[in-house]
Amino acid sequence: DGGITQSPKYLFRKEGQNVTLSCEQNLNHDAMYWYRQDPGQGLRLIYYSQIVNDFQKGDIAEGYSVSREKKESFPLTVTSAQKNPTAFYLCASTYLGMQFFGPGTRLTVL
């Protein structure tokens, strides 16, 4: 089955910790994206990558970092510099203007 997988489904972070969210796709799409979704605020773009070894900041990149070493993988690290990381995180990929989403990771700060 082709698609986007995200892990873990739920993640708990203590204050001051860095955590990494996994995103893998087997759709052979070049472009991948990370969004944050908060209640009542819609989707906000964190980072995107249109090709391996290259990525760009989105609207709310502060406190986050990414890497794109393989076409299939686009992990997101939420660093301790992100002051309010509790949110639902969505990974996506795009083909010919159509964007497809993974199932999401819910991150909670304890």
Place this chain on the structure above:
Amino acid sequence: QKEVEQDPGPLSVPEGAIVSLNCTYSNSAFQYFMWYRQYSRKGPELLMYTYSSGNKEDGRFTAQVDKSSKYISLFIRDSQPSDSATYLCAMSSSGGSYIPTFGRGTSLIVHP
């Protein structure tokens, strides 16, 4: 003015009703128009995709794009309780590297 405007609702309808969901936008460069359905705590699911203007039908769903009015619609016929979800519109252009601009979503409740 936001680039994409979408009424957050909630929109509550009885089972079997025809539902109309709408978005307006300001960027005339948008060429690709999408509708997503998102259930609580799940990722958005692509429902409809339209390039440029016109109508597209898929089962109970019809998407319409009116570029002259900068207005897109999603119609759901014979609505079911399982249609209860948040519906997101999104649009993009090749000039914007296909990065979609999303509406905030409309919450739909279909009651039996």
